[in-house]
Amino acid sequence: MATHCNPDRIAAAAAVDEARLWSRLVEFGEIGAIGGGGVCRLALSDEELAARRYIAGWAHSRGHRVFVDAVANLFVRREGTDPAAAPVITGSHIDTQPQGGRFDGAYGVIAGLEALAALDEAAVQTRRPIEVVAWTNEEGVRFTPGAMGSMVFSGALALSDIAGRRGSDGVPLSGALASALAATPQATFRQTVRPIAAYVEAHIEQGPELEAKGIPIGVVEGIQGVRWFDVDVVGSGAHAGTTPLARRRDAFQDALRIVNALNEWTSDPGDVLRFTVGHVEVTPNSRNTVPARARLGIDLRHPDAGVLREKGDRIAAIAAGAARHCEVCVREVFTKAPATFDRQVIDTIETAARLLRIPSLRMPSGAFHDALFLNDLCPTGMIFIPCERGISHDPAENITAAQAAAGARVLAATLVALAD
Ligand code: HGY
Ligand code: MN
Ligand code: MN
DSSP states (O other): OOGGHHHHHHHHHHOOOOHHHHHHHHHHHHTOOGGGBOOOOOSHHHHHHHHHHHHHHHHTTTOOEEEETTTTTEEEEEEETTTSSOOEEEEEEOOTTTBSSTTTTTTHHHHHHHHHHHHHHHOOOOSSEEEEEEESSSSOSSSSSTTTTHHHHHHHHHHHHHHOOOOOTSSSSSHHHHHHHHHHHTEOOOOOOOOOOOOEEEEESSSSSHHHHHHEEEEEEEEEEEEEEEEEEEBBOTTTTOOOOGGGGGGGHHHHHHHHHHHHHHOOTTTTTEEEEEEEESOOOOOEEEESEEEEEEEEEEEEEHHHHHHHHHHHHHHHHHSSEEEEEEEEEEEEEOOOOHHHHHHHHHHHHHHTOOEEEEEESSHHHHHHHHTTOOOOEEEEEEGGGGGGTTTTTOOOHHHHHHHHHHHHHHHHHHTO
16 A cells, blocks of 8 residues: 555544544434343334434535435445545444344444544545445344345345345335435435445454454454355144144244254354354244244354355255154245455555554454445455454443544544545
């Protein structure tokens, strides 16, 4: 990276205002707040639409243009000296888990906005435009798949193929997207932009390593692969008090057998393979009725594409073999191979941290992120900051103002370098 932009990188980083960034993070965390410091801001819900209005309102007040695309990805644009140049994009997501924290996703978007403010205040001009994006539906809780906005943006998924889907609450995706577009009338509708010069996403680590080592910045080298499966177990409803065991086709009992068999299949003494059944539905979910149906939502991850393929490909057969009385149907609803980030972007982030005298550590990401899909489109990298006890996807998720500011400083300096 050219050294002539060093003063600009340092000036932009120095203009990051820790108190302002923190107060925005706190304010943003109040949108959809639940007890215990957590947030429930499901994709395209009323709360998430309020968060979109917050971002668009901020951008408008600072004179930035706002754009939105067909899958309701929301972009805030700071012009470069060459408006025709491919933009550098930063950002993350603003939807959360049902009992999520304040920082997963939101941090990357708010840190991006802080970086734009810092560039403005340091009067740093970049050749390329810089855009801060809030990708639609990264978590995949209300609508599947997760990372929907970045998948559609990168071309991994056609919106027309999923537009007919409904959310877990029965709301059609098409209607929810229309409401999101209507929520930010100041945003100009825009077709997908090409090419993209680079993408860099700031995020909390969501794991314990940085905190344990006392290192403020993680330079992410790549993301492990992921596969999601829905397992439907179909038995027969019956009376709980009268039906002998021999006559039962209890879907939940077979679901338990399936989970046990899959636990065995995925057990890994090295604790690298990650297998989770985080979603269970039992129908009719009545204490005194033998369950007629059960659905399991499976999340499987590994950094090695071969292991992920081998372990995932046998899930349907193992599930079918473990069920004693019921029919089993397994569908894969989301899949992405492991990704390695661009060497130059990794170097640029690491150099920015060094320039700012902030210690950093190269590391992989166990969580997936929108960067996983942007990586197929343009040079991509990620900046991690520590989070308390490594906890995420829980109201207890927490960071300090100083940690937030360190990440935003490295982000600002990185954006200046990438947009030069
Ligand atoms: O599931 C993930 O890894 C992401 O946090 N949504
Ligand atoms: Mn996230
Ligand atoms: Mn998450």
